[in-house]
Amino acid sequence: ERRVEFAGIAARRRRCARAAQTATAAAMADDEPIPDAVELTSISIEPNNCALEEPLALNMEFTAHRALPAAKWLVSFMFDSASARKIVVLGETAPCDYAAGPGNTMSFAIDSISVASLKKHVVANIGMLTATLESAGDEVVAVNMVTQVTADASGAMVRAIFNPLE
Numbered sequence: 001e002r003r004v005e006f007a008g009i010a011a012r013r014r015r016c017a018r019a020a021q022t023a024t025a026a027a028m029a030d031d032e033p034i035p036d037a038v039e040l041t042s043i044s045i046e047p048n049n050c051a052l053e054e055p056l057a058l059n060m061e062f063t064a065h066r067a068l069p070a071a072k073w074l075v076s077f078m079f080d081s082a083s084a085r086k087i088v089v090l091g092e093t094a095p096c097d098y099a100a101g102p103g104n105t106m107s108f109a110i111d112s113i114s115v116a117s118l119k120k121h122v123v124a125n126i127g128m129l130t131a132t133l134e135s136a137g138d139e140v141v142a143v144n145m146v147t148q149v150t151a152d153a154s155g156a157m158v159r160a161i162f163n164p165l166e
Helices: 002-031
Strands: 038-046 056-064 068-080 085-092 096-098 101-110 126-135 138-151 157-161
Touching: 038 138, 056 126, 068 101, 068 138, 085 101, 101 126
Parallel strands: none
Antiparallel strands: 038 056, 056 101, 068 085, 068 096, 068 126, 126 138, 138 157
C-alpha cells in the first residue's frame, strides 16, 4: 500500500514537472522573436566610413515567410564601452502591412546622428546599429549591424557600419 502511494506521488511529480516545462516553453515563446519569419536578401547602408554625425540611409529587402500586419521598423544606435552602454533611438518607419513572400522592402533615413550629449570615450568604441521589426506589437526580428567608431587624425569621429550579409 505504501509502495503504491509513493508511485502515485512520483507520477504526480513527473506530470507537474512536464506541465511546468510546457508552460515555461510557452511563456518563453511569447517573449522571443518569431524564428525565420524574415529572411534578409539585401542591406544598403549609406553613407559609410564617414563622419559619425552624417546622414544615414538604411534600406533592406527581405522575404517574409508569413504576412506581417501593422509592421514597423525601430532603428537605434547602441554605443558600448567598458564603463557605459548608451542607446540612441534614431526613429522608426511608418506602419505598413508586409505580404508573405519576397520583394518586401524597408527604407529609413535620418538627417544626422546626434551624439552631442555623449562623452567621446563612450562614442569611440564598438557599437551596434539595430533595426527591429515589430508586427502588431510583437518583435519579429532584430537586424544587428556591428559598428566601429574611431577618431581620425583631426579628432573627428568616423563611423564604419558592417553589413551582416557580407
